[in-house]
Amino acid sequence: MSILQVSGLAKAYGGIRALEEVSFDIAGPGIYGLIGPNGAGKTTLFDAVAGTVKPDSGRVMLQGQDVTGWPSHRMARAGISRTFQECRVLAEESCLDNVLFAAQPKGLGASVRQLITRASGHRRHLREEAMRLLSMVRLQDYAHQPAALLSFGQRRLLEIVSTFISSPEVFLLDEPASGVNPALLVVLADFISAMYAERPRVFLVVEHNMEFIMSLAQDIIVMHQGRVLERGTPAQVQASPAVMEAYLG
Amino acid sequence: MGRSLLWVLGLLVLAALLSAPSWTAEQPYVLHMLVLMCIFAIPAVGLNLMLGYSGLVSLGHMGFAGLGAYTAAVLMVDARWSFWSALGAATIASGLAGVCIGLICFRFRGHFFMIVTLAFGLLLHAVMNNWDEVTRGAAGFAGIPRPRPLQWGDEVISFGPLPHFYYLALGLALLAFAVQYLVVRSDLGRILSAIRQDERLARSRGVDVLLYKTVVFALGSALAGVGGVLQVSFLRVAAPASFNMLESINTVLIVIVGGAGSLMGPALGALLYVGLPEWLRLANEWRLVIFGGLLVLITLFAPAGLAGLLSSLWRRLSPPRGGSS
Amino acid sequence: MGEVLLEQLINGLMMGSVYVLVALGMVLIYGVMHVVNFAHGVLFTLGGYLGYFFYHRVFDSYPLAIVLAVLSLAVIGVLLERGVFRPLTGNLRNQVIASLGLILFLENLVVALWGPNALQWKVATTEHWVQLGELRFSLHHLGIIVVTLLLVTALGLFLKYTRFGTAIRATSQSQEAAIVVGIPVRTVQWSSFALGCMLAGVGGALVGPLFLVFPQMGDVPLIKGLAGILLGGMGSVPGAVIGGMILGVTESVSTLFLPTDYRDSIAFMMMVAILLLRPQGLFGQRMRGED
Numbered sequence: 001m002s003i004l005q006v007s008g009l010a011k012a013y014g015g016i017r018a019l020e021e022v023s024f025d026i027a028g029p030g031i032y033g034l035i036g037p038n039g040a041g042k043t044t045l046f047d048a049v050a051g052t053v054k055p056d057s058g059r060v061m062l063q064g065q066d067v068t069g070w071p072s073h074r075m076a077r078a079g080i081s082r083t084f085q086e087c088r089v090l091a092e093e094s095c096l097d098n099v100l101f102a103a104q105p106k107g108l109g110a111s112v113r114q115l116i117t118r119a120s121g122h123r124r125h126l127r128e129e130a131m132r133l134l135s136m137v138r139l140q141d142y143a144h145q146p147a148a149l150l151s152f153g154q155r156r157l158l159e160i161v162s163t164f165i166s167s168p169e170v171f172l173l174d175e176p177a178s179g180v181n182p183a184l185l186v187v188l189a190d191f192i193s194a195m196y197a198e199r200p201r202v203f204l205v206v207e208h209n210m211e212f213i214m215s216l217a218q219d220i221i222v223m224h225q226g227r228v229l230e231r232g233t234p235a236q237v238q239a240s241p242a243v244m245e246a247y248l249g
Numbered sequence: 250m251g252r253s254l255l256w257v258l259g260l261l262v263l264a265a266l267l268s269a270p271s272w273t274a275e276q277p278y279v280l281h282m283l284v285l286m287c288i289f290a291i292p293a294v295g296l297n298l299m300l301g302y303s304g305l306v307s308l309g310h311m312g313f314a315g316l317g318a319y320t321a322a323v324l325m326v327d328a329r330w331s332f333w334s335a336l337g338a339a340t341i342a343s344g345l346a347g348v349c350i351g352l353i354c355f356r357f358r359g360h361f362f363m364i365v366t367l368a369f370g371l372l373l374h375a376v377m378n379n380w381d382e383v384t385r386g387a388a389g390f391a392g393i394p395r396p397r398p399l400q401w402g403d404e405v406i407s408f409g410p411l412p413h414f415y416y417l418a419l420g421l422a423l424l425a426f427a428v429q430y431l432v433v434r435s436d437l438g439r440i441l442s443a444i445r446q447d448e449r450l451a452r453s454r455g456v457d458v459l460l461y462k463t464v465v466f467a468l469g470s471a472l473a474g475v476g477g478v479l480q481v482s483f484l485r486v487a488a489p490a491s492f493n494m495l496e497s498i499n500t501v502l503i504v505i506v507g508g509a510g511s512l513m514g515p516a517l518g519a520l521l522y523v524g525l526p527e528w529l530r531l532a533n534e535w536r537l538v539i540f541g542g543l544l545v546l547i548t549l550f551a552p553a554g555l556a557g558l559l560s561s562l563w564r565r566l567s568p569p570r571g572g573s574s
Numbered sequence: 575m576g577e578v579l580l581e582q583l584i585n586g587l588m589m590g591s592v593y594v595l596v597a598l599g600m601v602l603i604y605g606v607m608h609v610v611n612f613a614h615g616v617l618f619t620l621g622g623y624l625g626y627f628f629y630h631r632v633f634d635s636y637p638l639a640i641v642l643a644v645l646s647l648a649v650i651g652v653l654l655e656r657g658v659f660r661p662l663t664g665n666l667r668n669q670v671i672a673s674l675g676l677i678l679f680l681e682n683l684v685v686a687l688w689g690p691n692a693l694q695w696k697v698a699t700t701e702h703w704v705q706l707g708e709l710r711f712s713l714h715h716l717g718i719i720v721v722t723l724l725l726v727t728a729l730g731l732f733l734k735y736t737r738f739g740t741a742i743r744a745t746s747q748s749q750e751a752a753i754v755v756g757i758p759v760r761t762v763q764w765s766s767f768a769l770g771c772m773l774a775g776v777g778g779a780l781v782g783p784l785f786l787v788f789p790q791m792g793d794v795p796l797i798k799g800l801a802g803i804l805l806g807g808m809g810s811v812p813g814a815v816i817g818g819m820i821l822g823v824t825e826s827v828s829t830l831f832l833p834t835d836y837r838d839s840i841a842f843m844m845m846v847a848i849l850l851l852r853p854q855g856l857f858g859q860r861m862r863g864e865d
Contacts, residue, residue, distance in 0.1 A: 050453065076455035088450040090443055101443060103434055106455040108464065111437040118435070166454070306667055308674075353850070359666055360610050360808075361849060364800060368845040371797060376840065380837040421585075494793065498674045505671055535686050541679025548672040549661055 001064045002027045003202045004049070004170050009058035010226075011044050018044035019055070020226035026170075026238070029200035031192065033213040033234075036223035037112075037247050042206045043174070044222065049204075050082040050172055051075035062169065077106070082203035083159050085206075089149040095139050096160055099130040100146055102162040131163045137191055153180045157191065164195050170202045175205060177209040185209075189216050214238065222246070254567075266419060270412035277411060282527060284415050286519045287422035288480045293503045293515035294425040295472030300501070303432060303465045304445030306363050307354075309370020310473055310500050315377050315492025317474020318481040322390050323383060325482075332396030332408075332482060339478045340471045346373075347470025351463050370497050377489040378510040389488040393481050408482075418479055421559035425472055430512060432468070441465055445510075499537075502544050508556025517555040581709050582826040588715050590822020591722035592701075595777035596799030597806070597814035598729065599770035605746030605809045606766040609659060609669045611677035615796025617771050621647055621778025626695050636697045640779045644772045651771030655764040679832055685789045692788035700783050719779050725776065726815055733811065733858045742766055746809060794838060798822075801841040803849045807858025817854065 004026040011019040011203075019041045024166040026032060030110055036042050047053040050062055051072035060068045061209055090098050103126045105111070134140045142150060147158060156176060165170065176192070177185055189212060196203055207213035213220070214234040222230040224246040230237060237243055265272075265303075271280040292314050299305045321339040326332040354365045381518070384390060395414060398407035408414045432438050440461055443451040450460055461484070481487040499522070507518025526536040533548050551558055596618060603611045624646050629639035658676065662669045699714040733739035745752040745762045752759050777795065785791070791849065802821050806813025825837050848855060 052449075052453075072452045073455050073457050076453055082453055084450075084453070088453075089448055090446050090450065092442075092446055101439055102454050104439065106440065106457070108457070108460055111440060113433070115431060115435045115437050118431075152345075162454075304667075306670065353846070357849060357853070359854060360670075363670060364610070364804070365846060365849055367797075367800075368842050368849075371842045372839065372846070375836070375839045379839075439809050495678075498677060501671065501674055502678065535682070537682035538686055541675045541677065542683060544675030545658060545672050545679065548668045548675060549658065552668065 002061070003029070003063055004204070005059075005060045005061040006045075006049065007046065009048055009060065010056045011041075011048055011053065012056060016242065017226055019048065019058075022058070022223070022226065022228055024221055024228050024231065026202050026204070029196075030219055031196055031205065031217045033217035034204055034223065035205045035208070035210070035213060035220060035221040035237075036229070039225070040223040040246075041226040042223055044148045044190055045170055046082065046174055046204075046206055049075075049170070050080055052082075073106070076166075076168075080172065081163045081166055081168035081170070083171035083174055083176065085174040086158050087152065087159050087179070089147045089150075089155050089159050089162070092146055092189075094142075095134060095147055095150070096127070096130055096142045096143040098158055099133060099162045099165055100126055103130070103165045130165060133165055134158075136194065137161050137187075153184045153188075156180055157188070160191070160195075164199075167199060170204065173203065173205045175206055175208060177207060177212045184209050185212055186210075192216060269419075270415060278527075280411055280415055284411070284474055284483060286417045286523045287418035288308065288421050288476055288483060288515075289500075289503060289522055290515045290519035291425045291476035292473040292500055293480065293507070293519055294429050295469035295476075296500050296504045297507075297509060297511075297515050298429060298441075298465055298472075299433060299469040300504055301511070301514060302438065302445065303441040303462065305462065305466070306366070307362050307466075307469070308501065309373070309494075309497050310366075311468070311492045311496040312373030313343045313347060313470035313473035314372035314477035314480070314496075315487075316346050316373055316477070317471075318477030318487050318492065319377055319384050319390065320474075321331050321478040322481055323544060324516050325394055326390070326392055331396070336349070336475065336478050336570075340474050342460045342469035343474025343477070347466040347468075348463055350470075351466030352459075355459055357460050367494070367497075371549075374489055374493045377492060384487075384489070387489055388412040388485050391480075391486045393485050393487060395482055395485070414483060418483070421475060421479055426473065426512070428468070428472070429515075433512060437461075437464075498508045499540075506540070506543055506547055506554055508554030511554070511556035511560075513559075514554055514556045517559075521555065577708055577749070578830065579827070580707075582830060584706075584709070584711060584715070584719075586694075586826030587819070587825030588822070589637060589826060590624040590819040591719050592777050592781055592795065593798045593802050593822050594722055594726065594815050594818035595773050596795045597802035597818040598726070598811065599773035599777075600799050601803045601806070601809065601811055601814040602742070602766050603770040605811070606742060607655075607659065607663075607764055609666065609671055610671075610800070611767075611770065612670060612810065613654075613673040613680065614770070614774050614799060615792030615794075616677050616680040617647060617650070617792070618773040618778040618781075618795050619684060619789065619792035620650065620680060621775030622695075622782035622791055623688060623778075623805050624775070625779030626629070626693060626784055626787050629695065629697070636699065636783075640776065642776045643779045647771045647775030648768045651768035652764050654771070655767040659767070660760075681792075688789075690789060692786035693785045695787050697783040698754055703786065714784055718784070719774070723782065725773070730811070738762075738765075738793030749830055797838075797845075798841050801845045801848075803855075804845055805855050810855070813857035 002025045007023045009019050009022040019241060022045055023043070034042055044053065048055045051070050051074065054069045059066060062078055062080060067075060070078065090101065093101065100123060131140060131143060134143055138159060139154060150158060160173065160176060176188060177183050180188060192203065193216065205213060205217060217234065220232060220234055220237040221228060229246055230240050230243055259319060267282055269280060273330055292310060296307065296310045299307050317339040318399055320342045321335040324335040324338055325332060350369045354362055378387050395408040396417065398405045406413055408417060413506065440456055443456065444461060448458055480491065502521050503518035504514060507513035507516065525539065547554055596614060600614050603609065612773060620840060621643050623637045624643035626643040626682055629636060633639065658672050658856060662672055698715070699717050700712050702713040703710050704713055704716055733743055739761050741757045744755065744757055745759055778792065798821060802818035803814050806817030821841060825840055828840055829837055
């Protein structure tokens with residue numbers, strides 16, 4: 001049973017068919033890259049898998065369970081979490097609170113129970129883990145500072161680490177390198193690899209930065225005009241004439 | 250300085266409030282004003298939870314207060330229910346209305362959301378104003394009783410006298426603020442705050458945004474209902490004009506000027522709203538002119554309201570000890 | 575029956591004209607600044623009071639009073655745009671709250687200055703009558719319809735055929751594109767705001783002699799204007815005209831079937847219905863929920 005299985009996914013916006021027919025199978029844990037020229041449908045695919053949009057047809061299966069068309073909050077609870085290309089964090093909250101919030105149980109029952117019992121054990125419990133993760137990305141000194149004070153690159157790391165703490169089965173990273181200082185890209189790539197080493201899950205990374213993704217991912221999926229064009233190792237994909245044509249043509 | 254002083258101040262204020270009937274014995278109108286402050290503060294707490302903490306700009310809030318008020322009025326006068334049962338029923342009724350109306354409103358964002366809430370506030374007011382058989386229409390619903398006297402051992406406490414009703418009002422207000430505190434400083438409160446800051450992000454972190462918005466709307470409108478019941482029992486009359494669009498705007502004013510998204514905001518706002526004309530010895534119209542102007546100025550220059558101003562003042566006056574906050 | 579219907583139709587056209595004036599002002603401001611100006615009702619009220627003031631205190635001429643009131647509203651509009659709305663650009667919530675503050679400020683200022691009671695404003699046109707078959711209408715009634723028609727036509731021509739009018743239309747469609755093309759967006763904003771206020775002022779000055787001049791006289795027109803632009807479509811100028819007219823006529827005709835108490839509720843229910851069934855109104859663009 002594959003961890004993530006996408007079959008026949010299609011999505012049109014008005015007259016524009018963003019996804020024609022997308023199918024692929026991600027059997028087991030790994031860092032997977034999703035690349036393709038502009039307009040290939042990468043963002044729409046991400047949105048469909050994460051629950052941000054509902055596909056017109058096709059199926060998304062998570063460990064054998066049909067999660068097609070589920071809203072994003074249900075997807076998140078089922079184990080598909082994502083980061084955003086524009087990088088979203090809770091700007092008013094401290095870095096620590098950002099991470100703790102991601103780990104906090106979101107069900108209404110749990111929240112009401114906590115409201116009444118005033119239990120804070122779970123937060124104390126997670127604090128240690130949250131601080132450890134912040135140290136991994138060298139943000140421990142900012143633990144009590146509002147996220148608004150961070151630089152863009154630091155916010156990117158905060159977003160990723162917050163998403164990581166909830167331990168998703170499928171971790172969707174939307175252009176993590178975009179907007180990040182080239183000098184920090186090595187840190188970022190190392191961090192993603194370290195996260196993967198700690199918890200081997202499915203990391204699906206959309207990227208435009210070829211150098212970044214080719215050195216990070218083991219398996220690359222290439223999209224073009226709403227379909228999967230090719231799939232293979234970084235070396236195979238980089239040598240493929242079809243891929244080259246898609247980008248240049 | 251710092252937190253311990255804040256606690257002491259808080260306790261002093263609480264002590265003053267609890268002993269108010271004795272130090273206002275010479276000037277009963279001050280006690281009357283304190284009752285009014287409680288009556289205005291309670292719906293403001295509800296709106297603060299909705300607008301201040303969750304980011305839901307509801308412009309028809311007093312419609313819910315009116316619904317609660319008239320539900321209780323009809324139950325107490327026509328069906329001869331006791332105040333307490335009527336209060337309970339009215340709270341549930343306004344809470345339910347909040348759920349139903351909220352679910353319709355949440356399909357919208359931005360402007361549209363505000364307009365729908367306004368429209369529902371207007372609709373509720375129109376019903377109060379025109380459904381003569383039940384609400385007695387524009388003329389108002391007179392004859393609303395105070396709560397029936399309570400038996401306490403050998404003592405009989407009636408709610409006719411001002412000090413006795415004051416304790417009822419104060420008790421309900423403190424309850425409202427306690428609820429606000431419990432919600433805000435909890436996981437639920439953190440979720441509401443996340444919804445306000447970035448709804449999309451909250452969703453991607455597993456928050457069922459629609460559900461939580463509905464919960465806060467239910468809570469906020471229930472609180473409005475409590476305020477409404479208290480008001481009409483105090484004044485012994487219910488009038489549609491107390492729950493119209495302008496009153497909803499006044500409630501927004503109380504929340505914003507007091508400090509939206511702060512625990513003390515509704516109290517400060519209500520204090521100013523009721524107290525200012527007395528202190529400045531102004532005619533009613535000028536009070537609202539000043540308030541309108543204040544609302545504009547606060548929005549422009551001090552968006553955190555009075556609570557924000559006071560807390561920056563506090564921070565200026567108390568230098569940090571040892572550097573940590 | 576036909577006569578009663580005709581009477582209500584003409585009443586509807588008149589009320590519709592008033593709603594159109596309010597709606598037009600609101601849609602201009604919304605198009606250019608993406609803000610629903612909730613204070614539009616009090617600006618209407620100010621039009622009534624200032625018209626009354628100029629008529630009684632300054633000159634005895636109704637047309638002149640209207641012109642002076644409108645010019646005052648223009649000045650007020652510019653002050654409001656520069657002082658209140660522009661500093662809050664980009665923050666919808668605060669702009670709306672500030673406009674609520676303006677409602678309280680202006681409405682109560684009027685009470686403080688002129689008293690809470692309604693004022694009677696007698697003007698010649700309400701005393702002259704026009705005979706239409708069996709029906710009789712005051713010149714004022716018909717005058718409102720005619721003036722609105724003229725203003726709408728003038729505005730339409732202005733927006734379509736003048737350079738500045740085109741600049742306004744361009745800015746409504748896309749502020750970024752307008753900046754790129756070199757349109758002075760700031761100027762377009764404050765002048766559109768002023769224009770919107772002027773239209774509200776005309777409405778108030780026209781309605782004042784007809785009913786009464788009182789502090790809350792703009793509250794209901796605000797809602798009717800809102801309903802009108804929702805029906806017509808939030809960014810659409812022709813929509814505002816058609817929406818306002820449909821609302822006015824529907825309300826008047828409804829008094830033949832429904833108790834008059836509920837006449838105003840038609841607008842409220844229409845607002846909710848439009849938002850639920852067709853949020854973009856008749857002519858607006860489909861919006862995926864503003865954020």
